[in-house]
Amino acid sequence: DTAVSQTPKYLVTQMGNDKSIKCEQNLGHDTMYWYKQDSKKFLKIMFSYNNKELIINETVPNRFSPKSPDKAHLNLHINSLELGDSAVYFCASSQTRDSYGYTFGSGTRLTVV
């Protein structure tokens, strides 16, 4: 069983479209995250949820909206996609608040054309 699974793995879409990336973890972790890896491979946090509560909201365009229906799921919805949104998006989860067991999903490569 995959610990942190995200779908889809690849997403190619046109500018202006709206798309979602889904993430699920079966580790029983309390905290989930979205990270963005840009074309230079730099990884930066976007959002974090702890038990369905938003605790980190970095400076990202409000076209990006995370949603956590329960503590095992954290989805990322992106409106009005732009070329600059092309990146790899990683979901992650960790146990409690001491970054124990930090586990990443396999990533979603988003390409906006």
Next chain:
Amino acid sequence: AQKVTQAQTEISVVEKEDVTLDCVYETRDTTYYLFWYKQPPSGELVFLIRRNSFDEQNEISGRYSWNFQKSTSSFNFTITASQVVDSAVYFCALSSDRGSTLGRLYFGRGTQLTVWP
């Protein structure tokens, strides 16, 4: 502010050489955690190690070893007898328990390691 610096952008070695990847961190917190991740060409992030700030013991796992020195704020990673399969981008990261940064990983910019046969 939390910051991680990996000064080596790219390193190339020949198989069986030893290689050390440097990581220097900055934090004002007394409790923090340091990580290393491997990102092979397939793209996933593979967890290698997590070390808390109170444990300065060096760690060895097979051909991998880590040297944590608080005095120099460094957490270096050595691969002994490198292999082609070690070729990847390696990331060092830092997190702490302080309120506003809780759970957040601050990544270095990564070191691309290429091991030639």
